[in-house]
Every structure is written in C-alpha cells, then in structure tokens.
Amino acid sequence: MKNIKGALVPFSALKYLGKKPHTVRYPFEKKKTAERYRGFHFNEIxxxxxxxxxxxxxxxxxxxxIKIEGVEPGRGDSGLRPRIDNGRCCWCGLCVDMCPTGSLSLTDQYLHTSPDPDSYLLIPGVxxxxxxxxxxxxxxxxxxxxxxxxxxxxxxxxAERVKSFAEVVLGYMxxxxRAEATRCVDCGLCVTACPDHMHIPEYIGAIAEAxxxxxxxxxxxxNPLPEMCGKVCTRQCETVCAIGHLGEPIAIRWLKRYATEQFPDPAAILNPKIAEPNGKKVGIVGGxxxxxxxxxxxxxxxxxxxxYEALPRMGGMTFAGIPKYRFPLDSLDKQIDYMKKVGVKMHNNVRVGKDITFDKIRNDNDAVFIGIGFHVPYTLGLTGEDLENSIQAIDFLRRVNIGETVDVGKKVVVIxxxxxxxxxxxxxxxxxxxxxxxxxxxxxxxxxxxxEIEGAEDEGVHIVPQGIPLEIIGENGKVKSIKYGMAEMVPDDKGGRPRPKLIEGDEHILEVDTVIGAIGQEADYSFLPKEIMDELKIERGRVVVNELKQTSIPDIFAGGDNVNRTMDAISAIADGVRAVEGISHYLLDE
Amino acid sequence: MSAILQEKETTLYLGPQHPGITGNMMIELKVTGDTIRKATTHVGYLHRGFEKLMEERLWMQCFPIVCRICVPEPDPNEENLARAIEELEGREVPERAKYIRVMMLELSRMATYLLWMGGQSGSAGLYTMPQWTVGDRDYIIDLFEELTGGRVYHMYIWPGGVRRDLPEGFEGRVRKVLDYLEQRLTDYDRLLFENAIFLRRAQGVGILDKDMAMEWGVVGPPLRGCGIAHDVRKDEPYEVYDQLDWEVITHEGSDVYSRAMVRRKEFEQSISIVRQVLDKMPSGPVHNPGPNPLKWRVPAGEAYVKTESARGEFGYYVVSDGSLKPRRVHVRGPAYVHGVSLLERMLVGANIADTSFIMNSLGTCPPEIER
Amino acid sequence: MSDTLQKEEQIKASINAAFRSAKVSIQRKGRIIVEFRGGILPAFASYLKEYLNFKHLSMISGVDWPEDNQFELVYHLWSYEQSIHVMVKVRLDREAAKTKTLTPLWEHAETYEREIHEMLGVEFEGHPNMRDFILEDWDDLPPMRRDFMTREYVDEVYEWRKGREDAQDVRQTIAEQYNTEVPNFNNEDK
Structure with missing residues (x-):
C-alpha cells in the first residue's frame, strides 16, 4: 500500500500547473529592496x-x-572625506552606526560590475x-x-556656593x-579649534587607558598652565567636538583638569629635561x-x-580677574612653583615703567616679550559714572582677588x-x-x-536682558539709583546680529548701592618710551606681530590679550608657545 | 560486476567542489567496486583565519567576521559572540531584544533546514525539491533583509541586544510567511519525506551507532536522530527558550531518514516557536548600549557559551585579557566533529553514491570546520 | 545563590578529594573551571568522563600566553546528566609544549589535537594521525601563536591593490595643518 501511495504522490504536483509562479517573469522586473537595505554608501559631503x-x-x-576638491580644511573639519573600496567593503554598516554626524548612510543600490578595479573606489556623495x-x-x-x-x-x-569662595566645580573622580574619556573617537578635530593646538586626542586616550x-x-x-585651563578655559575645542554634532561634546576641559589634579607635583612625573644654559637672556614684561x-x-x-609683574602674584588676569571660586589660589601657586623649579625667575610687585625702566630690561636682555594684557577698563559714558560706588568690574575683581575688603552694599547692578x-x-x-x-x-x-550664566542664575543673580542703562543717579556724591530703559531687538540693516533699540518711555529706576561697569578693557602702553612707541606698530590697541609673535622691532616679541582678538587664556598661552619658536629662531638662528 | 573489479582498490577524490555541502572540501576515498573502504577528509580550501583575525580587531569589529563563519546560518555566531561578551561584561539585555533574538535564531534555523532539504534531496537526485525549498527560503531571507538590511549576513545580534527594532507591520509579514511555509510542508512531505525513492535511499543508510554518538561528541539533529533527547535550548536554556512551549524532538532509527525526520519536525516546531515569540514579545527598548566601540575594553575573563544551531551545539570560547581586542575566540562548530572524524568513520562500508547523501545528513559545513 | 550551586559544589568536592593538583573554581551556575597542574591529564580526564559523567567533549582550545611563556589548553567537557560544563585548563611550557593525547578517551579529540598542533605547535604524545589539517606544507611559525604577525605575513605574501596610496591619516593631517608635531609618549619609561 505504502509504495503505491508513494508512486502516486508526484502526480499531486499537477495542481501547480494552475498556480501563479513565484519566479520573476519577463520582462525583467527589478525587485525593490527593503527599506533598510545595506547597499552602496552615500555621504552628505x-x-x-x-x-x-x-x-x-x-x-x-x-x-x-582622502583630500577631495572643493572641501577645505578648517575649524572642526579636517578637509578629508571618506572613499570606499567596494572591493573590500562587506556592507556591515558599522561605519554608518559610528558616524558622529550621521552624514554617512547606505543606499538601496547594489549592482556594479566592471573589469576596472579603480571603478570599485567610490567617494560617496561625490x-x-x-x-x-x-x-x-x-x-x-x-x-x-x-x-x-x-x-x-x-x-x-x-545656595551653598554664595556662602564662600569655595570652588564650585568639584572635578571628576x-x-x-575614565568613562568620559572613553566617549572620545580620537578624531582630533578639537585640535583645529584649540588656539594652542594641544594634543587633545592623545591625552584623552591616555586617560581612557588609565x-x-x-x-x-x-x-x-x-601648555604649561593646564590646571588653569582645565578650570577656566573657554574650550573652543568642545564647540567642534565630533560627538557634539549629535550629542554632548566630550568634556575636554574637565578631563584636562582631572589629569592635572592627579599629581601634586608635575615635576615628579614630567622629569623635565632642561637644556644647558645657552647664554641668551630674555626679559618678559607681564606675568x-x-x-x-x-x-x-x-x-x-x-x-x-x-x-616682571606689577601685581603681588603671577598669573595676570587669571590671578587678578578670575574669581577664586573658579580658579583657587593654591592651584595657581602649584603651577607657578613648578615653573620656578624649571628655572624661570619671577619678580613680583615690579611695575615696568615705574620700578624699572623698559629700556633697562631691553638692554639687559637679548630679547623682550611683552604680555601685559588688557587691564584698563572702558568707561560706560553715562552721567553719574564718576560718583562714589560706581566702579569697574576689572578693578573690583582685582581688589577682591588681592585680598582687599570691598564693600558693595546691599544692592548691586552689573552692566x-x-x-x-x-x-x-x-x-x-x-x-x-x-x-x-x-x-x-x-x-x-x-x-x-x-x-557661567546658568551658574549665576543658580546663585540668585537677576538678569535683566534688553536693558540699557541711561543714567546713574547720585545723592551726596554717592550712587543712589540707576535709570535704564527697555529695548526691543530690531534687525540689523547691514545683516549683522539684531540690534537693541530703546522703547520710547519704557524706563525704570532701580535703587542701588553700587554700579559695576563691565563692558570691556584695553591695554596700557604708557610704560613704553616714546622712541619705542613710535617704532612699534600698534593697531586698534593691539601690538602687530608676525607668525612667530615678533613685533616690528626685531628683538621685541609680544603675545596675549594685547596681541590677539580672542582674548582668552589659551590664546595667550598659544602666543607664548609660538613666541618661544620666534625667540629661539631670532637668537639662536635655529 | 566482476570479481576482479571488486577486489581492486581504487582511489577516488571527491571534491573539493561537489554537491551536497555548502563550501569546498575534499574526501579521498579508497574504494573497491562502489564500496568505500577508507575515507580521508582534506580540508583547507576555505581557511580564512578568522580566529586569528579577530585577535587583531576591536571587539565590535569581530561581528562582521563571525557571521561569515557559517554561510548558510550566520546568526548563531552573532548570538554566541554577543552572549559571550555580555557574560564577561555582565551586561543586561532588554527583554524585547531576547525575544527578537529567538525569532532570528528560529527563522535562521528554518532557512537552514530549507537549504538542507534542498541539499539532501538534491544529493539523492531529486531535483524539484531544491528548486522549491531554495525559493521558499527566499521568503525568510526577504524577512531578514527587511529587518536587518542584509539578506545573508545580518550583523544584527550584537552586544546588549539587537541592532534595530522591528519595522512597522513586520510581525504580520512574519506570520504570513509562517502560514505559507506551514502549508508548504504538506508539499514537502509528498515530494520528499514520504517519497518512496527517498525512503529507499535514506532508511538504513548512514547508521550512527547510538552509544558511539554520545562518545563522539555528536550533537544536534544527528544525535536526536538516534533517539537521544539533547538540545542546548533545553539543556542550558538561553534567551527566552525556557518561557516557550516546546519539546525536544527525537526520532529512532539512527539513519539518514531519522535525521531528516528530526529536521522536518523541528522545522514545524520552529514555526510554532516563532509564533509564540510574536505573541509574547513585550514592547520596550531593544539595545542596552555599551561603551564607545573604539575604546571598548571587555573585562578580563573567559566565557564558554553555546547556541543550538540547525546543526547542533555551536560553542564559543572567548577569552579577554581586558584589552581592546579579544585574546582568543575559539569556535566550536558542530560540523567540525561531524564533518571530519565522524564522517571518515561513517563512510567506511558505505556506497560511493551515498557519500554526499551522508555528508548532508550530518550537516557538514566546511567554512565552519576551517573558520 | 549557594543552594543553586549545589551540584557544582559537589563536583568541586569530588575533584578536590581525588586530585590534589586540580584547582577547582565555580565560575557561575553550570560552569566549572579546573586548573590542572598535574602531569597525568589522561587519568584526570578519564576520571571526569567515567566517574563524574562528563561524557561530551565539546572542544579543545589552545590559548597562547607568551607573557607567561606558556600555552594553555582548555578541554571543554559537558555532562548531559548534570547540565554542567567544565573547562579543564592545562598549562604547557611554550618552548617545549608537549602533552599526552586524549584520543583513547574521545576519538574526535584527534581533530582538535591536530589543529592545535598545527596552529600552536603543541606535540601530542600518542596521537595516531598527526598529519596536516588545514595548512598544507606550512613552514612558517604556527600561526595562532601571538608572535605570528598577521600584518607582516600579509604584506609579504599578498599584494595590496593599487590606487589607494593617497589615503591620509586624519590626526596627522590636522597636526600638519597647524605645523604641530604630535609627540609619542607611549614607550617612555614611567
């Protein structure tokens, strides 16, 4: 029986004669691939x-x-673009899942046949x-x-912070x-934005490697002042971080801070190799x-x-201008002490032009570096600005940082x-x-x-935006109140950012004890003798220098806020580092 | 056949290219007449050195490699490596991902069995079956394509879960394919499993001694075809197999036919398992993310994990020294045992024409032997 | 947790009682690691197989530990009755790696031993059939040794395709754009 059944079974296949075939029919219809198909790459250039x-x-x-035409390197862009060897690609799509910007994707296209191996090289998107x-x-x-x-x-x-000058940021454990450093993809784009081009991927990699x-x-x-940068740097690097395109950038600043805080004495780790004295002397104005x-x-x-530094401590604006809850004194001292160990001679409380002449420094040294910063505030240009208790932020911060007692009263307005x-x-x-x-x-x-803005708000600082001060009103020679008007934002005719325009009649008066102006600073070049001032090229308050920070006078170099426009600590450090090349080149003919 | 011919021993080289297996492998046969007296396997045509390559790659970069260890059935490899890493790291996998993984593994089992059905009947000279089953396998491959973006190599199961959630309406399409395949089983039965030619060829051929099977490290359908109820999914349940309703399938007979029937029934069972998975699948995330793959260090340690593939126990021994790359990834493919030492033994006394037939029933897969 | 490890604890106790040179640790439920330091591995394996029912030899792995100047062979055994996987680890001197074959206990150990012989260079005394396995006519260093350099081998044996020489390193390109040099502190003494 069984065998007969088996012999008949094949005939049951006859029923398929009437069925629609599964196979593809002519004329050929290309099958649509699935929505997630992993075919050739495409890149949003x-x-x-x-x-x-x-x-x-x-x-x-x-x-x-590879470098391709029409894509220029710049801040946050290496100028390179990927090229795929489709002869090697296995279409796993890890590149797509790893792409920090999401520019790379795979398409539903997959057919390519050619005897020419070069045709398998594809620059996606191009x-x-x-x-x-x-x-x-x-x-x-x-x-x-x-x-x-x-x-x-x-x-x-x-609430805790406003009770003291204790450091606000506690630092990474x-x-x-390690966890934060592990997020980094080591691309190095951060380096393009760092004025000093620090070796960021390398040190983050080292932290990740423990x-x-x-x-x-x-x-x-x-960077010889990394602990300071780790606390207060403007961190341009983080603005271009690859991870920052779709997420939060790597906390580069905090990682640097972490690394520097691990070692109470950098010298023990760095073991700096100090070259034999070469007989050349350099004088530096401004610490x-x-x-x-x-x-x-x-x-x-x-x-x-x-x-030579006029203030009682080294650090310049990072000492005088930055409050101690951001950059504590002991951290500054640690870094200065290390520099002293290396052999940098420092003279505090020496104001060049008063305690020592610039000419003497110039004559005693083979080269001079000017890094005096911007310590003279702009005035507000308001009626009543000369009143007692109308002060400048820069002066105010310096006095507090030096340790003077400053009484600002109960109510303060900062402009x-x-x-x-x-x-x-x-x-x-x-x-x-x-x-x-x-x-x-x-x-x-x-x-x-x-x-910083968020921090201020957390601490109870009240911010009045679009408020333009109109007049400081005094009583008995002291500040009593401030009059300000509200503004509306109007588009700029020249295509710039919107400008504030006073709203007629929308004026307010605020009772205050102290008005603090903070609208900018400039440099004080009065210490320079006339002959030098005549010869030294200064434009819009800044000394003009070349690539290697050399001024129009060959033995005078300059850097810092009085040279660059970014006006932050890391730019100043970068200037200093470049000037070292310039000075070495100039004095040693290297 | 004359007496003289029967006594003279001849050497035959079967392969490296020949029907019945997925990949290249040669068997040197000493025959008298058409009876095999001695069989010697020669492998090495497909050695890609994957285990060595993995030692020089980041952990994440190993995933595009492991799926290529077994061409027809890549998913158990991904599953094993992912699970080994998760064990080393102690990383949790979301519940939904576990269900999706089981669905993947079962679909992959079905796809492999379809390919096997084609190979098994093809090596018996029944050529309609491969055309049907390879065609039907494409419906599963289409599902893979839709879910993972790849048809054959999926790169889908990865540490911490799976790579993507199911697309809109995917569940319905899976059910449709399951319904279709279930109904097709009747056709397969008529064409192959109840086919008189197949029965004559398969019954009593390729006998694997029941006691020997355990000693020889035989696993999967060949073991269950000896009536021994062992299956990794029950012996050491992984993912959510212990929450699903199914029993280990066995078949008495120890021959090619009983192995075929085990697979035939498991195919049916897989349909039921996938349906259960679809019914029970919870909602939620499908991936528990880990560290940035470029700086990902797996804690030092070792793990042996195993998955029941369509050919039996697929084991991975993964050793980490705490660095960015594996210290050792050693792959135990079931075919390593079935396709070399066991095959050499089983072919003795067999008919030349049954060589491919027997190889197929053991699930021989050279890419997995050599890696 | 301890009650669920009951079977594992029993096995550990049995092994400890029978073989002093075996250091047993329970990795997790269903996983036991035995570091076997004695010379007579076949006796120990036979004990596991016959007395403790570890009938199924899953595989034999070879791991290279050049930092210890040792190879580690890992015998993976499974007991169907108890659902326990035991990994028996044996360390061999890397310079003269030699051990006894387990083919009398499990015939399919033959293939694993052949492969380890080929890939690591371990000798298996008493192996009946030590012919080439995957690598025919190989005369280089056994390739699964850690000191076999895949990249060098590939550079030597195969030809890289032409037309990709213009590839650039992103980090290096950026450094050059700003005239900086990235120092290398990787190999400095700490």
Missing amino acids: EVCIGCGTCSTICQNEAIDM DNPEMKENISFTKSDTEPLLQFDRVPMRELDG QEEA DDAKALKYIYDN GPAGLSAGYYLALRGFDVNI GGGNVAIDAARVSRRLGAEVTILYRRRVEDMPADWE
Whole structure:
C-alpha cells in the first residue's frame, strides 16, 4: 500500500500547473529592496566633518580618508572625506552606526560590475550624488553605538556656593574621568579649534587607558598652565567636538583638569629635561599666561628668563580677574612653583615703567616679550559714572582677588554680558549683595559661557536682558539709583546680529548701592618710551606681530590679550608657545 | 560486476567542489567496486583565519567576521559572540531584544533546514525539491533583509541586544510567511519525506551507532536522530527558550531518514516557536548600549557559551585579557566533529553514491570546520 | 545563590578529594573551571568522563600566553546528566609544549589535537594521525601563536591593490595643518 501511495504522490504536483509562479517573469522586473537595505554608501559631503571614524571602525580597512576638491580644511573639519573600496567593503554598516554626524548612510543600490578595479573606489556623495534619493540604511537614534551623553560634573549647590569662595566645580573622580574619556573617537578635530593646538586626542586616550601620567606629558608638551585651563578655559575645542554634532561634546576641559589634579607635583612625573644654559637672556614684561608660557619653554631650552609683574602674584588676569571660586589660589601657586623649579625667575610687585625702566630690561636682555594684557577698563559714558560706588568690574575683581575688603552694599547692578560681568555679579553675591545684571541684548546673545550664566542664575543673580542703562543717579556724591530703559531687538540693516533699540518711555529706576561697569578693557602702553612707541606698530590697541609673535622691532616679541582678538587664556598661552619658536629662531638662528 | 573489479582498490577524490555541502572540501576515498573502504577528509580550501583575525580587531569589529563563519546560518555566531561578551561584561539585555533574538535564531534555523532539504534531496537526485525549498527560503531571507538590511549576513545580534527594532507591520509579514511555509510542508512531505525513492535511499543508510554518538561528541539533529533527547535550548536554556512551549524532538532509527525526520519536525516546531515569540514579545527598548566601540575594553575573563544551531551545539570560547581586542575566540562548530572524524568513520562500508547523501545528513559545513 | 550551586559544589568536592593538583573554581551556575597542574591529564580526564559523567567533549582550545611563556589548553567537557560544563585548563611550557593525547578517551579529540598542533605547535604524545589539517606544507611559525604577525605575513605574501596610496591619516593631517608635531609618549619609561 505504502509504495503505491508513494508512486502516486508526484502526480499531486499537477495542481501547480494552475498556480501563479513565484519566479520573476519577463520582462525583467527589478525587485525593490527593503527599506533598510545595506547597499552602496552615500555621504552628505556638507554635513561630513572628515573625522575618519568610519575609516577607523572599518574592520576591512575599506575606507580611506582622502583630500577631495572643493572641501577645505578648517575649524572642526579636517578637509578629508571618506572613499570606499567596494572591493573590500562587506556592507556591515558599522561605519554608518559610528558616524558622529550621521552624514554617512547606505543606499538601496547594489549592482556594479566592471573589469576596472579603480571603478570599485567610490567617494560617496561625490561620485554618486544621485543616490541621495536612494538612502536606505541610516544611523539609529534609539540604538546608538557612540555615547552621546556626557558624564555629569558634580558641583556645589547654588545656595551653598554664595556662602564662600569655595570652588564650585568639584572635578571628576577617577571612574567618571575614565568613562568620559572613553566617549572620545580620537578624531582630533578639537585640535583645529584649540588656539594652542594641544594634543587633545592623545591625552584623552591616555586617560581612557588609565595612564594619567602619560596624559600629563601630552598636556605639558605645549601648555604649561593646564590646571588653569582645565578650570577656566573657554574650550573652543568642545564647540567642534565630533560627538557634539549629535550629542554632548566630550568634556575636554574637565578631563584636562582631572589629569592635572592627579599629581601634586608635575615635576615628579614630567622629569623635565632642561637644556644647558645657552647664554641668551630674555626679559618678559607681564606675568600672565602668555609671559609665563613663553618663560617656561624658554627656560627649558636653556634661556635665562626673567619675568616682571606689577601685581603681588603671577598669573595676570587669571590671578587678578578670575574669581577664586573658579580658579583657587593654591592651584595657581602649584603651577607657578613648578615653573620656578624649571628655572624661570619671577619678580613680583615690579611695575615696568615705574620700578624699572623698559629700556633697562631691553638692554639687559637679548630679547623682550611683552604680555601685559588688557587691564584698563572702558568707561560706560553715562552721567553719574564718576560718583562714589560706581566702579569697574576689572578693578573690583582685582581688589577682591588681592585680598582687599570691598564693600558693595546691599544692592548691586552689573552692566555688561561678558564673563567679566558674570564674574563681578557672582563675586558680589558672595559678598552678600543682591545682584542685577543689565545687558543690552538677549540672554542668548551674551558673550559669557552659558555655564557661567546658568551658574549665576543658580546663585540668585537677576538678569535683566534688553536693558540699557541711561543714567546713574547720585545723592551726596554717592550712587543712589540707576535709570535704564527697555529695548526691543530690531534687525540689523547691514545683516549683522539684531540690534537693541530703546522703547520710547519704557524706563525704570532701580535703587542701588553700587554700579559695576563691565563692558570691556584695553591695554596700557604708557610704560613704553616714546622712541619705542613710535617704532612699534600698534593697531586698534593691539601690538602687530608676525607668525612667530615678533613685533616690528626685531628683538621685541609680544603675545596675549594685547596681541590677539580672542582674548582668552589659551590664546595667550598659544602666543607664548609660538613666541618661544620666534625667540629661539631670532637668537639662536635655529 | 566482476570479481576482479571488486577486489581492486581504487582511489577516488571527491571534491573539493561537489554537491551536497555548502563550501569546498575534499574526501579521498579508497574504494573497491562502489564500496568505500577508507575515507580521508582534506580540508583547507576555505581557511580564512578568522580566529586569528579577530585577535587583531576591536571587539565590535569581530561581528562582521563571525557571521561569515557559517554561510548558510550566520546568526548563531552573532548570538554566541554577543552572549559571550555580555557574560564577561555582565551586561543586561532588554527583554524585547531576547525575544527578537529567538525569532532570528528560529527563522535562521528554518532557512537552514530549507537549504538542507534542498541539499539532501538534491544529493539523492531529486531535483524539484531544491528548486522549491531554495525559493521558499527566499521568503525568510526577504524577512531578514527587511529587518536587518542584509539578506545573508545580518550583523544584527550584537552586544546588549539587537541592532534595530522591528519595522512597522513586520510581525504580520512574519506570520504570513509562517502560514505559507506551514502549508508548504504538506508539499514537502509528498515530494520528499514520504517519497518512496527517498525512503529507499535514506532508511538504513548512514547508521550512527547510538552509544558511539554520545562518545563522539555528536550533537544536534544527528544525535536526536538516534533517539537521544539533547538540545542546548533545553539543556542550558538561553534567551527566552525556557518561557516557550516546546519539546525536544527525537526520532529512532539512527539513519539518514531519522535525521531528516528530526529536521522536518523541528522545522514545524520552529514555526510554532516563532509564533509564540510574536505573541509574547513585550514592547520596550531593544539595545542596552555599551561603551564607545573604539575604546571598548571587555573585562578580563573567559566565557564558554553555546547556541543550538540547525546543526547542533555551536560553542564559543572567548577569552579577554581586558584589552581592546579579544585574546582568543575559539569556535566550536558542530560540523567540525561531524564533518571530519565522524564522517571518515561513517563512510567506511558505505556506497560511493551515498557519500554526499551522508555528508548532508550530518550537516557538514566546511567554512565552519576551517573558520 | 549557594543552594543553586549545589551540584557544582559537589563536583568541586569530588575533584578536590581525588586530585590534589586540580584547582577547582565555580565560575557561575553550570560552569566549572579546573586548573590542572598535574602531569597525568589522561587519568584526570578519564576520571571526569567515567566517574563524574562528563561524557561530551565539546572542544579543545589552545590559548597562547607568551607573557607567561606558556600555552594553555582548555578541554571543554559537558555532562548531559548534570547540565554542567567544565573547562579543564592545562598549562604547557611554550618552548617545549608537549602533552599526552586524549584520543583513547574521545576519538574526535584527534581533530582538535591536530589543529592545535598545527596552529600552536603543541606535540601530542600518542596521537595516531598527526598529519596536516588545514595548512598544507606550512613552514612558517604556527600561526595562532601571538608572535605570528598577521600584518607582516600579509604584506609579504599578498599584494595590496593599487590606487589607494593617497589615503591620509586624519590626526596627522590636522597636526600638519597647524605645523604641530604630535609627540609619542607611549614607550617612555614611567
């Protein structure tokens, strides 16, 4: 029986004669691929930043980063773009999932046959712009491979902070730093934005590898004040971080701070090799970040370095201008002490032009470096500005930092929206005052760091945006109140950012004890003799220098706020580092 | 056949290219007449050195490699490596991802069995079956394509879960394919499993001694075809297999036919398992993210994990020294045992024409032997 | 937790009682690691197989530990009755790696031993059939040794395709754009 059944079974296949076949029929119809199909690459060239993460993750080494026409390197863009060797690619799509900007994707196109091996090299987005219509496999928001969230930084609570000048930011613990450093993809785009071009991926990599000493070596290679930068740097690097395109940038500043804080004495780790004295002397006017950086690396190279500083401590604006809750004294001292160990000679309380003449410094040395900074404030240009208790933020912060007792009364108004204004406001809070900030434009227009603005608000600083001071009203020669008008933002005719325009009649009066102006500073060149002033090229208050920070007078170099426009500590350090090259070149003919 | 011919021993080289297996492998046969007296396997045509390559790659970069260890059935490899890493790291996998993984593994089992059905019947000279089953396998491959973006190599199961959630309406399309395949089973039965030719060829051929099977490290359908109820999914349940309703399938007989029937029934069972998975699948995330793959260090340690593939126990021994790259990833493919030492033994006394037939019933897969 | 590890604890106790040279640790439920330092591995394996029912030899792995100048062989055994996987680890001197074959206990150990012989260079005394396995006519260093440099081998044996020489390193390109040099502190003494 069984065998008969078996013999008949094949005939049951006859029923298929009437069925529609599964196979593809002529004329040929190309099957539509699935929505997530992983075919040829496509790259949004304008969105791509050339970080090379795709190339790094590719386990087939199928992706090259190459220079292509029409893409220029710049801030946050390496100028390179990926090229895929489709002869090696296995279409795993890791490159897409790893792409920090989401520019790279895979398309539903997959057919290519050619005897020419070069035709398998594809620059996605350049060679196949038409495939933009065919994008299929894209980065997922919900199943990320990269870590887009920053390890949060612990801080003192706002109410706690205003009680003292204790440091607000508490710094990463070891585990937190390792975790944060692990987020980095090592692309190095941050370096393009750092004025000093620090070795950022290298030191972050070392922290991730749990080798903090190695991190410190990378850091000190071109920044002798890293602990200061780790606390107060304007961190341009973080604005271009690859991870920052879709997530929160790596906390580069806090990681640097972490690395430097691990070692009470950098000398023990760095073991600096100091060259034999080369017989050349360099005098440095101004002990700010620019002068100190120049001094440190010059000393390492065997120069005899003397720094002259008018204030009782080194550090320039980082000492006099930055409040101690951001940059404590012991941290500054630690870094200055290390420099002294290296052999930098420092002279405090020496104001050049008063305690010693510039000519003497110039005659005693083979080269001079000027890093005097901007310490003279702009005036507000308001009626009543000369009244007692109408003061300048720069002077105010310096007096507080030096340790003088300053009485600001119960109510303070700070005018301005930069970091100095915020600093003055937060310091006033710590002195027990109620503080209001008057700023001409909107909060989002404030040049101050957003973290600083938030910090001020947490501490109870009241910000009045679009408020323009009109007059300071006095009584018995002292400030009594301030009159200000509200402004509306109107588009700029020249296409710039919107300008504030006073609203007629919308005026307010605020009772105050102290008005603090913080709208900018300039340099004081009065210490320079006339012959030098005549010869030295100065434009708009800044000394003009070349690539190597040499001024129009060959043996005079300059750097810092009185040279660059970015006016922050890291630019000053960069100037100092470059000037070392310039001075070495000039004196040693290297 | 004359007496002289029967006594003279001849050497035959079967392969490296030949029907019945997925990949290249040669068998040197000493035969008298058409009876095999001695079989010697020669492998090495497909050695890609994956285990060595993985030692020089970041952990994440190993995933595009492991799926290529077994061409017809890549998913158990991804599953194993992912699970080994998760064990080393102690990383949790979201519940939904576990269900999706089981669905993937079962679909992959079905796809492999379809390919096997084609190979098994093809090596018996029944050529309609491969055309049907390879065609039907494409419906599963289409599902893979829709879910993962890749048809054959999926790169889908990865540490911490799976790579993407199911697309809109995917569940319905899976059910449709399951319904279709279930109904097709009747056709397969008529064409192959109840086919008189197949029964004659398969019954009593390729006998694997029941006691020997355990000693020899035989796993999967060949073991269960000896009536021994062992299955990794039950012996050491992973993912959510212990929450699903199914029993280990066995078949008495120890021959090619019983192995075929085990697979045939498991195919049916897989349909039921996938349906259960679809019914029970919870909502939620499908991926528990880990560190940035470029700086990802897996804690030092070792893990042996195993998955029941369509050919049996697929094991991974993963050793980490705490660095960015694996110290050792050693792959135990079931075919390593079945396709070399066991095959050499089983072919003795067999008919030349049954060589491919027997190889197929053991699930021989050279890419997995050599890696 | 301890009650669920009961079977594992029993096995550990049995092994400890029978073999002093075996250091047993329970990795997790269903996983036991035995570091076996004695010379007579076949006796120990036979004990596991016959007395403790570890009938199934899953595989034999070879791991290279050049920093210890040792190879580690890991015998993976499974007991169907108890659902326990035991990894027996044996360390061999890397310079003269030699051990006894387990083919009398498990015939399919033959293939694993052949492969380890080929890939690491371990000798298995008493192995019946030590012919080439995957690598025919190989005369280089056994390739699974850590000091076999894949990249060098590839550079030597194969030809890289032409036309990709213009590839640039992103980090290096950026450094050059700003005339900076990235120092290397990787190999400095700490």
